[in-house]
Amino acid sequence: MPKSKVQESQANILVVDDEIAIRRTLSEILSFEGYRVMEAADGAEGLKLFKDNNCNLVLCDIKMPKIDGNEFLQKALEINPDVPVIMISGHGTIETAVELVKKGAYDFLSKPPDLNRLLITIRNALEKVNLISETKILRKKISKTQEIIGQSAMIQRIKETIEKVAPTDARVLITGENGTGKELVARWLHEKSNRSANPLVEVNCAAIPSELIESELFGHEKGSFTSAIKQRIGKFEQADGGTLFLDEIGDMSLNAQAKVLRVLQEGKITRVGADKDINVNVRVVAATNKDLLKEVEDKKFRLDLYHRLSVILVHVPPLNERREDIPLLIDHFLKEICFEYGIAKKGISKEAVDTLKHYNWTGNIRELRNVVERLVILGDKNISYENVISYAMPK
Numbered sequence: 001m002p003k004s005k006v007q008e009s010q011a012n013i014l015v016v017d018d019e020i021a022i023r024r025t026l027s028e029i030l031s032f033e034g035y036r037v038m039e040a041a042d043g044a045e046g047l048k049l050f051k052d053n054n055c056n057l058v059l060c061d062i063k064m065p066k067i068d069g070n071e072f073l074q075k076a077l078e079i080n081p082d083v084p085v086i087m088i089s090g091h092g093t094i095e096t097a098v099e100l101v102k103k104g105a106y107d108f109l110s111k112p113p114d115l116n117r118l119l120i121t122i123r124n125a126l127e128k129v130n131l132i133s134e135t136k137i138l139r140k141k142i143s144k145t146q147e148i149i150g151q152s153a154m155i156q157r158i159k160e161t162i163e164k165v166a167p168t169d170a171r172v173l174i175t176g177e178n179g180t181g182k183e184l185v186a187r188w189l190h191e192k193s194n195r196s197a198n199p200l201v202e203v204n205c206a207a208i209p210s211e212l213i214e215s216e217l218f219g220h221e222k223g224s225f226t227s228a229i230k231q232r233i234g235k236f237e238q239a240d241g242g243t244l245f246l247d248e249i250g251d252m253s254l255n256a257q258a259k260v261l262r263v264l265q266e267g268k269i270t271r272v273g274a275d276k277d278i279n280v281n282v283r284v285v286a287a288t289n290k291d292l293l294k295e296v297e298d299k300k301f302r303l304d305l306y307h308r309l310s311v312i313l314v315h316v317p318p319l320n321e322r323r324e325d326i327p328l329l330i331d332h333f334l335k336e337i338c339f340e341y342g343i344a345k346k347g348i349s350k351e352a353v354d355t356l357k358h359y360n361w362t363g364n365i366r367e368l369r370n371v372v373e374r375l376v377i378l379g380d381k382n383i384s385y386e387n388v389i390s391y392a393m394p395k
Helices: 020-032 041-051 069-080 092-105 113-144 154-166 182-191 213-218 254-266 292-297 304-311 325-341 349-359 363-378 385-392
Strands: 012-016 035-041 057-063 085-087 107-112 170-175 199-203 243-247 284-287 312-317
Touching: 012 041, 020 035, 020 113, 020 304, 035 041, 035 292, 041 057, 041 069, 057 069, 057 113, 057 292, 069 085, 085 092, 092 107, 107 113, 154 182, 154 312, 154 363, 170 182, 182 243, 182 284, 213 254, 254 304, 292 304, 304 385, 325 363, 349 385, 363 385
Parallel strands: 012 035, 012 057, 057 085, 085 107, 170 284, 170 312, 199 243, 243 284
Antiparallel strands: none
């Protein structure tokens, strides 16, 4: 079940009505049904509760002092348009109901509301919220590549390089520490290329045992070795017409490097256990956290392969070298993580952001995201400096 789904028994319902008898009656009925209920005696108090709490649904009167139901509806929808607001009134007409629904209300009920209709309307509204939330999550999962966040000069240069290089078939070598976002750069190179309609196939060279890397990249024929019980199509064939992203290329064995070099030179692969060449049309983008020229000196990496891969070099800087981007990244991760957890976006104090800006980010962007997620889970509604000291920094 998605984390953002509202379970009925856990739903928070805000009742906004200046008539205490109505409020208490609705509160008792809804509490009996297992909902958590908050009460407000007027629109102003209701808006404050709406802003400060994670509300899943609102029942709101129309005629109230300070802020009436019409104004409450408008402001509540500005704060969070995904929360259904059901309007209730003893003076309603069909015209009033139609007008309120046009303005964004989920439904309109007359006072005193029929109990069965009230509960059915609430249940339907919460189910609609769940469907909307699940749809957003699914769309997010299948959506295109995430944005590269940052306005620093280094990030701007990377974006400019991607714009120039992506439409070509030039091979690109992306360097940088772990967690800096090398994979995201590779994804954007594919996304903005003429190959974007075809596959982007990713291979983590460090995660594949050296004895299996050739089978992984080039495929194998049935019976070519003991465990080859059926034919396997390798990553180069899978990426035909598209892009092959070789992550952590510095961890590839010398034997596999020689065969990759042949593919880059001739545009052909041979499956393990086969004697027939297969033509492939693949753009190769590689990434590494190692100094490949140092690896060449140590006889661990082929110089000719390095030159083949590094037609274009893109270096992704560590987060400590672009601290001016940290506030933007924090804001981005707050939106993303709060959305994933199905809660209203949390705020964060300037002092908290300044503290995080000066932290030593040895794990780079990946570490920053983990810290923001921890603060979302453990911190206050507005994440404070004290929250950062308590939860973000290692003890």
